[in-house]
Amino acid sequence: MAPPLDRSRAWLDEGTVIFDRALAAASDKLLAGPTELAGWTGRHLVAHVSANADALRNLVAWARTGMETPMYASPGQRDADIEVGSTRPVSDLRAWYNRSAAALRADLDGLTGEQWEEPVRTAQGRTVPASEVPWMRAREVMVHAVDLGSGTTFADLPDGFLRDLLDDITVKRSGTANHPALTLHEADGPGTWSVGHRGPVALEVTGPLAELAAYLAGRSDGSTLAASDGTRSPTLPRWL
Ligand code: ZN
Numbered sequence: 001m002a003p004p005l006d007r008s009r010a011w012l013d014e015g016t017v018i019f020d021r022a023l024a025a026a027s028d029k030l031l032a033g034p035t036e037l038a039g040w041t042g043r044h045l046v047a048h049v050s051a052n053a054d055a056l057r058n059l060v061a062w063a064r065t066g067m068e069t070p071m072y073a074s075p076g077q078r079d080a081d082i083e084v085g086s087t088r089p090v091s092d093l094r095a096w097y098n099r100s101a102a103a104l105r106a107d108l109d110g111l112t113g114e115q116w117e118e119p120v121r122t123a124q125g126r127t128v129p130a131s132e133v134p135w136m137r138a139r140e141v142m143v144h145a146v147d148l149g150s151g152t153t154f155a156d157l158p159d160g161f162l163r164d165l166l167d168d169i170t171v172k173r174s175g176t177a178n179h180p181a182l183t184l185h186e187a188d189g190p191g192t193w194s195v196g197h198r199g200p201v202a203l204e205v206t207g208p209l210a211e212l213a214a215y216l217a218g219r220s221d222g223s224t225l226a227a228s229d230g231t232r233s234p235t236l237p238r239w240l
Contacts, residue, residue, distance in 0.1 A: 001171045002128075002135035003164045005116065009108075011138035011161045016101055018152060019049065019141040023097060026150035028090040035147055036219070040086075045147055046093045047085025051078070052140050053100035055123070056133050060107040063118035063130035071123045078123070101141075108134060139165065143217055154210040154219070159189075162213040166193050169216045169239050180234040184212045204228035 002008055023046065031042030040048070055071035055078075062069045072078040085093065116131040142161060145152045154162065166184070170193045173179050179196030185206040186192070194202065195216070205212070207225035214220040215233065222233030 001168050002132040003167075005131045005134065007160075007164070008131070008135040008138055011142070011158070011164065012105075012108075012134040014158060015138045015141035015145070015161070016105070018157065019101075019145040019148075022145040022148045022150050022152040023094065025152075026148050030148075030150060031090055031093075035149055037147055040082075042148060043086040043088075043090065043093060044082055045144055046090075046097055047088070048082045049140060049144050050093065050096040050100045051081050051085060053097075053104040053137070056137055057100075057104050057107050059120040059122075059130060059133055060104070060111065062120045063111060063115045063133075064107075066118070070121065075123070104137065135164075135168075139168070143219070146214075146219060154214040154217075155208075157210070157213075159209055162209050163191060165213055166191065166209075166216060170195050172239055173216070173236070176237060176239075179237065182234075184216070186212065203234070205233050 003011070026042060031046060033041060035042055035045055037045065058069040058071055061067070085096070088096075111130065116129065118130050119127050120130050120133070121127050122136065138161070142157050142165070146154055146157070173195045174197070176196065181197050181202040182195045183202045183204050184191075184193040184195070185204060186209050187206050189209060191209060193212070193216075205215075205222070205225050205227050207215070211220065211224050215222040215225060216236070216239070218236060218239055221235065225233045227233050
């Protein structure tokens with residue numbers, strides 16, 4: 001569930017600046033090492049974020065021309081491109097990221113009001129209006145800026161973005177079979193998010209906004225959050 005287009009575009013711009021900074025702060029040595037994402041080095045991650053911009057450009061072209069151009073030829077192709085990309089020199093990867101991000105931005109700037117409404121299909125097989133593309137990209141650059149491991153944390157991401165992210169993940173997770181039923185409460189604000197409510201009992205989990213977002217995004221095990229039954233917050237399945 002994407003926020004309104006003007007807000008998504010603002011998060012995309014802000015998230016791109018945050019990723020730019022996180023990448024600039026990441027040494028070549030850091031990028032050669034592992035990340036928290038299973039099996040991926042920093043180089044895999046930069047290759048993925050760059051390839052993602054290229055893939056989203058395919059959706060923008062689809063909206064502009066009406067000719068079906070999927071994000072990736074296939075899931076196997078997506079993974080192979082990341083694997084091959086990760087072996088490129090780091091200077092090439094940095095240049096690829098800059099080039100692909102700028103090109104995506106120029107493509108989005110060129111869409112007309114009607115073209116934003118054109119249906120396109122995501123890599124997960126969902127049909128969405130092209131107006132969801134900026135949100136898809138904002139999520140990628142914001143969350144992967146943290147994944148780079150060069151010092152950016154969820155607490156560095158804008159509160160408004162974290163609320164939109166929690167809204168989005170809540171809807172996705174609630175569509176997952178047998179997801180633990182949870183109600184998240186923001187410790188220092190008004191936010192409440194209900195996930196996977198099909199059973200009568202939901203666990204209440206309370207914590208700072210950034211920690212709730214990290215937990216629901218699968219970037220923290222929830223051990224810093226207080227659960228109502230005195231136990232640890234449950235381990236959650238993947239959301240993307
Ligand atoms: Zn990603």
